[in-house]
């Protein structure tokens with residue numbers, strides 16, 4: 001069973017998530033000299049990112065050793081209000097000294113399938129050089145930490161219900177058109193997500209309570225509830241949720 005921690009409110013959830021980030025970064029940088037993270041998009045993580053940039057947390061991370069990737073991206077330019085890169089840049093990356101070369105955004109402004117190929121290429125190049133990455137799982141790269149959210153439809157990253165990407169087993173990154181959003185998305189695939197050493201879901205709000213109960217306590221049906229596909233091969237999975245989201249657990 002994954003670890004599930006319930007916090008009183010979104011602020012407490014953000015603080016707990018920021019604390020976990022800092023502790024993981026310290027331990028992993030001490031052990032391997034770098035900390036490789038894939039950020040979640042959407043709105044929930046913003047409070048955590050803002051906290052990480054705050055005086056209370058920023059000084060506790062050796063940002064020079066941190067590499068930032070994204071778990072998924074909307075196919076829009078980086079300055080677009082919907083861009084996950086823009087959200088993380090505004091809330092965190094513009095405020096802390098992560099070297100420019102350590103920020104690996106998805107080129108979501110170009111043709112989607114090419115953006116997916118380019119991102120996979122950059123991942124392969126990075127992890128090929130990353131000889132500290134001993135935790136290979138079936139040839140897939142192992143991020144030190146992947147942050148994920150969950151939509152009220154049970155999606156995670158940009159693995160949406162009914163999409164073939166849920167069952168992708170070869171490619172590291174895919175681009176696909178999401179009918180209900182009438183938009184293209186880029187996403188890391190389940191084998192890459194599940195190769196992570198640490199995965200932390202952040203889920204907040206009563207609107208997700210029913211879905212969270214289904215995902216965590218209901219039957220395994222990843223086509224309907226893609227968040228259920230997240231089962232790290234050897235890593236640690238944590239769900240950090242607030243009381244409103246945990247109402248039905």
Ligand code: 6PG
Nearest residue numbers: 041042043044149150151156157
């Ligand atoms: C995205 C995210 C997505 C998000 C969920 C939850 O690009 O939107 O990666 O998976 O985590 O949709 O979003 P909220 O945090 O806004 O509820």
